[in-house]
Amino acid sequence: MKTTAVIMAGGRGERFWPKSRNSCPKQFLSLTADGDTMIQKTVKRLLPLVDISDIYIVTNAAYISLVAEQLPEIPKENILAEPAARNTAPCIAFAAAVINKKYDDAVMMVLPSDHLIGLEDIYINTLKKAVKVAEQGQNLVTIGITPEYPETGYGYINFGGEQDGAYKVERFVEKPDLPTAEKYLASGKYLWNSGMFVWKLSSIMKNIQELMPDIYEGAVKIGDAFGTPQFSDVLIKEFTAFRSESVDFGIMEKAADIYTIPGSFGWDDVGSWLAVERINKTDSDKNYIEGNVISVGSEHTTVCGGKRLIAAVGLEDIIIVDTDDAVLVCSKNSTQDVKKVIAQLKEQGRNDLV
């Protein structure tokens, strides 16, 4: 059976302000020394498993030209433009309906565009296992990440019995508090929810129809119109009418017959500026420093310099990110509060900085 990949690239990446902007979010940035952007890496690492012509990018209409520029080898008709932001469930329904127009059935992998994978061979082998499990039934398969510490920023997957390397999912749980996360870790029965899914078109369409019939109806209309002159009009009409819904809440938490494949392949969701020191090489003082920077006596500090000189003197656990029109200076404990800066900028009508 044909294997296809759908890369979700509609996010705003607000926690990576000031580099990530409305006009160029995180997935289109390079945060590693090799220079590739996050979405370029995402596509490259899939090529051992999927033909480039079977890779689909779903993104906001505003980012179509960024995708085309960064990924010229992806067929133009595979770049699916959401006319509005409606979270992951409508995104997946849209992509599934479009691909279903092309193939009676196929395996569809759904992958984020802004994560990093350290061990790509293991990643590919994990996906292959998931594809095999998905092909065998009308199930939904999710990649669960073997947890390394009691992270409170991720959702968890509670799994049960094993069958051919796949584990039955008992339930999805929201971000836990620390004692709960510690219990999960100690139990050995929980994985991190990575947001990577594998299923047949027939399986996901059936689940959408049962669990989100309103969205199913619109998605089918969009799929039917794909490739016709009416497509754009139908897409705008149906997609903008969708309610916002996450795939986790709309489908995964309610569906039966879900399996998880545990993966341990150096996954990093690159969730905040804290990730930069994890995904790059630090110096002997545990600093990660790039660009036009002089550091004097700083430790455990991340500085992403720009054109102007940044002098970092006597700092500890500080993150500095310089851009042409804004510089962020943030304590490592407060990386989630970068969103509050954006909220203040919006309130002040300073949209050029958002």
Place this chain on the structure above:
Amino acid sequence: MKTTAVIMAGGRGERFWPKSRNSCPKQFLSLTADGDTMIQKTVKRLLPLVDISDIYIVTNAAYISLVAEQLPEIPKENILAEPAARNTAPCIAFAAAVINKKYDDAVMMVLPSDHLIGLEDIYINTLKKAVKVAEQGQNLVTIGITPEYPETGYGYINFGGEQDGAYKVERFVEKPDLPTAEKYLASGKYLWNSGMFVWKLSSIMKNIQELMPDIYEGAVKIGDAFGTPQFSDVLIKEFTAFRSESVDFGIMEKAADIYTIPGSFGWDDVGSWLAVERINKTDSDKNYIEGNVISVGSEHTTVCGGKRLIAAVGLEDIIIVDTDDAVLVCSKNSTQDVKKVIAQLKEQGRNDLV
């Protein structure tokens, strides 16, 4: 007797980098909300005591135009240009010799250009007392600041018996360690050395002749040439030949007959970026924030913003100073290390940033 003031304005203000630069050091900057520069404030606060035509500015030749621009009311011939940096003793000898050409004798106050005074009336009264004491003999008078805490960054003056409000100076001591500073404070017999001096021309010239005869000889030649066509040539020849010497070491630590007038007038030497929160009004989170800044959850933090937005997120005890071509991010414990940034810039040949 005529009272004159000599304002020493040749410093580099390296600890105020990146605002203070070789091309425009600290004394020519405004560090307070009123917009006046340090040297403008210094001149203004003297006017109740000295005629503007009796105020002399000694500065590096490179800063003559800055002085003329910021202090247009000072007579051009009162701006004395040092052809080289030779510390405070040659600076004072130069000024004394020049003023001595004009007056047989006069009182000469020597004052830094980059300190702040909170209580200007008390300051003027303290100087008046010093002038009175200086007029009465061949002594040297220094203003000692009543210490408020065991500061280890200042020199101290150990004083003895009182006579008409002036205290005999027993000795000058270098910057002490903390236990010593605590002892000084507890003894009640020590004042901070403020670097403000008052004496008659005849008194200081006599001391220079006795204690630094080499410098005396050159200074007399410079004074003799003042106002003649040969002045510039003589100044360059004699001044550049001076050794570097501080007034504290060259004169004050060796002279007899020194008195101190204790002063308590809200003196601040504005010695580092730490001073900014002392000399300005802070907010309810003890932040001092000016310019283009968004602060989220920061405390005890100083941000001097520039053109670009600075976002300060979750910071504590951090100082940020933005300029067009460089931004400083410094922990409050490390403000003395700003000089090390300048040293590194010089090593790297990046003199445009120094």
